[in-house]
Amino acid sequence: MSGRRPAADARLTVDWTACEGRGVCAELLPEVLTTDPWGYPLPAGPGPDGTPRPWPRRDGLPVAPASVADARRAVRMCPRLALRLEEDARRRA
Amino acid sequence: MDLIAASPLWVLARATGVVLLVLLTLVLSLGVATSAGLRLARVPRFAVQLLHRDAALLALALLVVHVGTVVADGYVDVGPLAALVPFTSGYAPVWVGLGALALDLLLALVVTSLLRARLGQRAWRAVHLLAYATWPLAVVHGLGAGTDGTSPWLLGLDAACAALLLAALGVRTATRAARRAEADATAPRRPLTPAGAPR
Amino acid sequence: MTLLPPAPAPTGALLLLPTPAPRLADHVARLGPVPLPAADAVLDVVRAGGLRGRGGAWRSTAAKMDAVRARAARARAARPGRAPLVAANAAEGEPASGKDAALATASPHLVLDGLQLAARAVGAEHAVVHGHPGPALDALAAAAAERAPHDPVPVRLVAVPRAYVAGQETAVARAAEGGPALPRPRPRDGAPAEVAGAPALVLNVETLARLALTVRGLPAPGPLVTVSAPDLPPRALELRPGARVRDALAAADADLPGRTRAVLVGGYAGTWLTADAALDRELSPEGLAPVGASPGAGVLLAATTGTCVLATTAAVVRYLADSSARQCGPCWRGLPHLAGLVEELAAGRGGPEGLARLREAVGLVVGRGACAHPDGAASTVASALAAVPDDVAAHLAGRCAEVRP
Numbered sequence: 001m002s003g004r005r006p007a008a009d010a011r012l013t014v015d016w017t018a019c020e021g022r023g024v025c026a027e028l029l030p031e032v033l034t035t036d037p038w039g040y041p042l043p044a045g046p047g048p049d050g051t052p053r054p055w056p057r058r059d060g061l062p063v064a065p066a067s068v069a070d071a072r073r074a075v076r077m078c079p080r081l082a083l084r085l086e087e088d089a090r091r092r093a
Numbered sequence: 094m095d096l097i098a099a100s101p102l103w104v105l106a107r108a109t110g111v112v113l114l115v116l117l118t119l120v121l122s123l124g125v126a127t128s129a130g131l132r133l134a135r136v137p138r139f140a141v142q143l144l145h146r147d148a149a150l151l152a153l154a155l156l157v158v159h160v161g162t163v164v165a166d167g168y169v170d171v172g173p174l175a176a177l178v179p180f181t182s183g184y185a186p187v188w189v190g191l192g193a194l195a196l197d198l199l200l201a202l203v204v205t206s207l208l209r210a211r212l213g214q215r216a217w218r219a220v221h222l223l224a225y226a227t228w229p230l231a232v233v234h235g236l237g238a239g240t241d242g243t244s245p246w247l248l249g250l251d252a253a254c255a256a257l258l259l260a261a262l263g264v265r266t267a268t269r270a271a272r273r274a275e276a277d278a279t280a281p282r283r284p285l286t287p288a289g290a291p292r
Numbered sequence: 293m294t295l296l297p298p299a300p301a302p303t304g305a306l307l308l309l310p311t312p313a314p315r316l317a318d319h320v321a322r323l324g325p326v327p328l329p330a331a332d333a334v335l336d337v338v339r340a341g342g343l344r345g346r347g348g349a350w351r352s353t354a355a356k357m358d359a360v361r362a363r364a365a366r367a368r369a370a371r372p373g374r375a376p377l378v379a380a381n382a383a384e385g386e387p388a389s390g391k392d393a394a395l396a397t398a399s400p401h402l403v404l405d406g407l408q409l410a411a412r413a414v415g416a417e418h419a420v421v422h423g424h425p426g427p428a429l430d431a432l433a434a435a436a437a438e439r440a441p442h443d444p445v446p447v448r449l450v451a452v453p454r455a456y457v458a459g460q461e462t463a464v465a466r467a468a469e470g471g472p473a474l475p476r477p478r479p480r481d482g483a484p485a486e487v488a489g490a491p492a493l494v495l496n497v498e499t500l501a502r503l504a505l506t507v508r509g510l511p512a513p514g515p516l517v518t519v520s521a522p523d524l525p526p527r528a529l530e531l532r533p534g535a536r537v538r539d540a541l542a543a544a545d546a547d548l549p550g551r552t553r554a555v556l557v558g559g560y561a562g563t564w565l566t567a568d569a570a571l572d573r574e575l576s577p578e579g580l581a582p583v584g585a586s587p588g589a590g591v592l593l594a595a596t597t598g599t600c601v602l603a604t605t606a607a608v609v610r611y612l613a614d615s616s617a618r619q620c621g622p623c624w625r626g627l628p629h630l631a632g633l634v635e636e637l638a639a640g641r642g643g644p645e646g647l648a649r650l651r652e653a654v655g656l657v658v659g660r661g662a663c664a665h666p667d668g669a670a671s672t673v674a675s676a677l678a679a680v681p682d683d684v685a686a687h688l689a690g691r692c693a694e695v696r697p
């Protein structure tokens with residue numbers, strides 16, 4: 001799995017009806033995700049004036065090439081299979 | 094019977110059986126901890142889940158040794174087929190059959206888990222809940238088929254394993270109840286009666 | 293909900309809200325029988341007329357029909373006999389909206405004309421009318437029974453309990469299958485809702501009425517809105533084309549524009565604008581876009597002098613929190629949290645630290661749910677904080693500048 005070429009443009013989406021806020025994803029992908037007070041994933045890093053960075057609903061959360069391997073691992077390990085990583089080859093136009 | 098008279102293979106079969114009992118208990122307890130989203134001391138959640146998986150893989154490997162030694166030893170009449178197909182053994186068909194059933198289930202659990210992303214959460218989970226049948230099958234198999242399955246120290250080990258598993262289930266129930274109570278605190282405070290501009 | 297009778301439009305005859313509501317014979321005598329051209333001809337007219345959805349999203353109706361037709365062709369190829377469904381959506385979950393009920397009561401035949409045309413456009417073989425029990429659904433039911441002998445596509449009624457999310461497109465599809473009227477995740481973002489493997493064309497009743505007028509070659513009526521204020525129950529109004537926010541408020545109550553401090557435009561999941569920013573804007577997506585708002589389902593909620601914008605916002609957000617379908621964690625945990633913090637601010641408690649937590653709570657719900665419900669609440673709160681900074685400052689000091697005890 002980890003031998004695949006890293007994607008230039010990968011985006012992470014969450015099925016919010018499936019996610020139970022276990023926070024496994026944030027543990028595995030700290031450079032991309034943190035957790036909110038209830039354990040649900042949240043974009044890491046500060047947003048506008050100290051507020052959380054908003055989650056990009058339409059396009060998903062961008063994942064830098066260096067983090068794609070970790071992101072794939074998070075997708076595989078989410079206990080609810082609630083995460084999806086869209087890599088550019090598979091992206092809708 | 095005494096150990097000296099037994100063949101080395103038979104000793105290995107019994108030893109792996111005992112280790113398997115403990116290991117399987119750990120696999121289930123770690124699975125329960127995973128599904129409760131529990132951290133064990135400083136161990137992060139994903140690591141608990143990885144421990145769960147690795148213990149399961151180790152258990153499967155050890156089970157191959159366990160069954161292989163019994164079959165190879167030839168001390169009792171258990172053929173390779175009887176180890177896989179329940180209730181076909183010449184020796185203690187019921188007790189060995191339960192073990193074969195547990196082996197089949199364990200194999201199914203591991204294979205479906207390795208293919209979880211392809212199977213989808215629903216199908217995987219339906220199979221995964223069979224884990225709760227696997228453990229008692231294995232324990233009863235050990236009590237009945239083992240040479241000294243009912244010896245006091247083994248009964249004591251069984252009891253300790255059962256206690257660990259029950260403790261894990263208890264902690265999970267408590268965690269879930271706490272979460273549910275927190276959720277109820279956010280439930281609608283008043284009936285939903287739309288009334289135009291709120292006043 | 294208590295609805296005032298529709299007020300007369302300032303100019304011209306009412307196309308959407310005639311009084312009294314015509315029976316079939318009068319309707320046909322007034323507008324002529326509904327022409328039912330071929331599917332492609334209906335689509336051409338829809339495209340040329342630039343029809344857009346009036347349920348709140350303003351999506352192009354032609355694009356929606358195209359998507360359903362494409363999906364239906366694929367569904368038929370996979371399993372012959374799977375025809376798409378059309379639905380007239382009269383479920384008005386938005387508490388401050390009453391225009392769909394008023395329209396369905398006043399012009400049920402116009403809506404049902406539109407339903408037949410929509411069925412024609414996508415090749416549907418059955419149709420449903422989806423709504424909450426009440427006079428509007430009764431009017432549609434009576435009209436449907438009256439015209440059943442003439443309608444090419446049979447119409448079935450689906451009555452669902454009143455709920456904020458019951459009018460979501462996927463909820464309409466689910467109810468048509470006999471399930472609960474709750475949203476479900478779509479196959480893909482923007483894909484048509486589906487009923488038992490076939491696509492469903494779900495159109496708001498106002499969209500259908502406009503479709504029936506467009507196909508007849510009649511001029512497009514002006515906006516249909518619902519105006520309310522703390523001392524004014526929701527009132528449905530048909531305005532002249534090009535009407536501004538000021539005209540809508542004045543049509544509801546002549547001195548309303550003068551005593552309005554701020555307007556929540558678009559409904560509970562809308563945008564607060566100060567009176568200065570809002571009043572002279574045209575009531576259209578284009579007219580309101582420069583100030584960051586949209587007419588949504590045509591809802592205007594005025595905060596008049598003596599009412600607290602923040603208290604109104606608190607009530608709105610609490611209502612939205614209570615309306616969560618409780619399927620997505622950040623929505624059912626985040627919205628009550630958000631509502632609690634707005635209530636604190638409105639009560640003059642919390643102080644600057646509470647305000648910081650409130651801003652954080654807004655960020656916590658944006659984009660994080662299977663539907664846009666949490667985003668709507670976030671928009672209402674964020675726009676309130678931006679529109680009335682002086683009120684916010686006064687509340688931080690522990691008092692409300694508008695409402696004095």
Ligand code: HEM
Nearest residue numbers: 079120121124125127128146149199202203206207224227
């Ligand atoms: C490669 C092997 C395995 C993997 C990757 C794996 C993975 C998982 C995961 C991700 C969960 C969490 C489910 C949730 O959160 O809903 C879980 C739960 C569990 N697993 Fe496994 N598992 C494996 C093998 C096994 C085996 C062999 C057993 C037992 C014989 C087992 C017993 C359990 C139990 C009892 C639970 C708790 C189930 C519940 O009540 O929800 N697992 N496992």
Ligand code: SF4
Nearest residue numbers: 019020022023025078
């Ligand atoms: S690991 Fe999965 S279930 Fe857990 S918080 Fe992340 S997305 Fe949600």
Ligand code: SF4
Nearest residue numbers: 617619620623661663
């Ligand atoms: S976001 Fe909220 S209202 Fe929408 S589906 Fe999820 S829980 Fe339901």
